[in-house]
Amino acid sequence: MLKGSCCCGAVKFLVSSPPTMMGTCHCSRCRKVGASTFVFVKRSSFELISGSDSITTFKPEAPYKYNRCFCSHCGTALGEVTSTAESFPVAANCIDDALTITNLFHEFVKEKPSWYDICDSAKQFPEHPHQ
Template sequence: MRVPLGLVDGDPRIGDLPELFVGSRATRRVTKPKPGSLRGACHCGAVAYEIVAPLAGEIVRCHCSRCRKARAAAHASNVFVSLSDFRWLHGDDQVDSFKVPDALRFTQAFCRGCGSPLPRVDPQRGIGVVPAGSLEDEPGIREGRHIFVGSKAPWFEIGDSAPKYDEYPPA
């Protein structure tokens, strides 16, 4: 697959820029997404996935230091899905991860090629933790609660009225 170098897909200014070769046509297994599924991918296109059921709930914004470092941002915006509704379309062999040694559950999944954050599959809990920024389609849900605001970046001000929790919300 050839991907033009540029910041925004469809930007007419990137038409004359050189192209970047991504992946190998000879070895890439490509599965077609199911109609109506929600698709996502890494920045270079080497990894793609789909969610086959409509999303429920909200996009959760986590302000813990691990999520902030993993996303290099004020917070992570994640969607939680059942593993039965998640599948890799291609490039799952290009997904790598880093588990923080002292963390009970935190593991960061990313593309080996471009470093983009990717869904983390958690078979023990039967869930996928999907970075909302990796979604390519309209998810049909919006940002909701803020968690771990007790450890948020001191320079970041939360500017909405969504529920805020110092750690996990009550069960």
């Protein structure tokens, strides 16, 4: 069981089975909201235990496909925690427990800022990965 929370503690959630994938997105949206590394969790394993009324959602324009949820008190980027999809991304920064998975890929590398060096050997994609 993994615990997750925002900076002020208003939003708290549990993830009951290990995240299936970790990825890092270098698009300008992820960069500006301050959450570039995310883990995918299954809807069935995700439980919001507090703060549903503190979550605000920002919907970016295409080609960026994921909505950005954040705590309306402290601004912590949460990922897409209000998604109804089978599997959705949660900001890795919000997970309070240690994670055993490591980064699988980098996406939107074409938008990566000049000051950020990719220091792992994970696959790189100019935009969303084509699978």
